[in-house]
Amino acid sequence: MTAADTQEAAGPPAPPVPRDPKGTDGRPGPEKETAGDLGKRRRKKGELLPFLLILPAILAIAAVYAFPLSKTVIMSFQDMGRRELWTGESPPWVGFEQFTNILGDSEFWSVTGRTVLFMAVCVVLTMAIGLLVAMMMTRLSTWVRLTLTAALIAAWSMPLMVAASIFRWLSDSDYGLLNTLIAKVAGDDFLGHNWFLDPWQGFAIITLLVVWGAIPFVVITLYAALTQVPRELEEAAALDGANVRGIFRFVTWPVIRPVFVMVTTLSVIWDFNVFGQIWLLRGNKPEPEYETLGLYSFSKAFESTSFSQGTAIALITVLLLSGVAVYYLRQLMKTGEVE
Template sequence: MSTTLLEPTAPPRQEIRQPRRNPFLPWLLLSATMVILGLLTGYPVLRLVVMSFQEYERAQLMGQPAEWVGLDNYATVLTDVEGFWTVLLRSFVLMVVLVVITMVLGMLVALLMIRIGKGLRLLVSIGLLLAWAMPSLSATTVWGWVFDTQYGVVNNVLTALTGDRWFGYSWLLNPLSFFVILTCIVVWGAVPFVAFTLYAGLTQVPEEVMEAAQLDGASAFQRFRLIQLPYVRGIITVLVVLSMIWDLKLFTQVFVLQDIGGDRELTNTIGVYIYQQGMAQGHYGLASAIGVIFVIVMLAIAYPYVRRTLREEEL
């Protein structure tokens, strides 16, 4: 008797229907957040733009209507060479110095954390966290005490070592030493974030690649330049852009040091300059125009970061 083997037949293929997506659902879920952001961010920005076209002085705070002056405030700001442009140039130079020093020290600390042992790495991390967690106001006040004219540690140590030459010396009154102290304060508080971020990126470099390069005779600097640096190039770009934005809008450190003993006219940065034009002198329309120009500058700086982020999302 012959038997016939029947091949199993595959079940009929059924089409998997994907549920229809509601195009309005994402907007509905984001509506509450968008309303809150619109109230907290959108309205102040809109108010800033409106005031920049008005002659808004202290009298308008008492209820008097503001007069529309068109682009007069912008013309006044952009033609103020000794005021606005000097402060803006000073802010940009300070920003470049701060970003370069912060990135170099942050990279060195990150490389150090990779090479040292676990115990020392823990101590370094704790020290960085303490410096990072200290508020800017408290840190600036402490540094002001360190460089105090009469009771500062620096003046007392220098006086004990060299005589009475440094007794009563005002570090903050001299613009150059003022910005040196300001650089120490800002870099001291910014290095931890850069170091931790770069350390997290450097730990993702494959050890096999580093060991192979070392066996091939590559020096430590060559391994850093040809292997480690390309791995963290994207992180460095983001850190540079963020540092530029943070350092360009410095306010607390500059304002507190000026209040301790600095010359405001010679040490103003753009953030303090806007505050003085508005709150101190009462020219709110003029300060708003400076603020709008400053926002445009900040958007131009942030554009590469946003463009890079969008490109990474498309990949």
């Protein structure tokens, strides 16, 4: 019997059985992952990765600041005095009375205006001098730039108490170097001059200390940003006839602007909260004319033993600085740093 006769006897071949998408037990079988699904899963992991990396830092900050901040908020709605502090009794709730008393006090607004003016002068001087020094560093030779960087880091790492002691000696009325140098130019009548009798002159010395301590961070950060400016763009702008001002405005500034805004925002927050410089230069007991919001809050809490009023002033300060933080985030969004 031939193969054809055998196939004819067996009948026509059975049609192919379609593959059952379900398994033998009736459940759906495994489906093959497509390239698109794999790409979406990888993108989702990539989006979560930055949040997972900063999660430990967020938890550490929350563990350190969550309880003090919550305690500050609660205490600002209470009336805690010396009795409640020593006996441990629960202070009475007064609602918004602390805030209405503070906002209705003319002294608070005077201190706030003094703080804003002092902060503005410090920030403007710090950013202007820092930017000029950073731009100068781009034109220095390597060894001069390294020497200047080492000097800036050394000044930055100096403890605040040591720096304040140096500035107290410089401005001392009897043996201060500042009075001696001015006396050689203006005459001996300047010897014995007390800079802190006049608050304007006293704040000038304090401003010098604040700016001196803040410039190293600003210079190093802005210099790092300036190194990211493409040199070929500056050369092309110069060939097109742009002057130094035009090159900085249209080539350099757009590159360093996000870093400049970040450093300016940090300077505003730091200079708004200046405490140690004034406290140390005024011998641990600043006069009312030298009080900023931080010192005003401290004096209300510990000298007037009105702890709730001091915490209310601190909370108002936090709210004021939150506005600065919101502005900074908006600027980041505009520059494309935050999507």
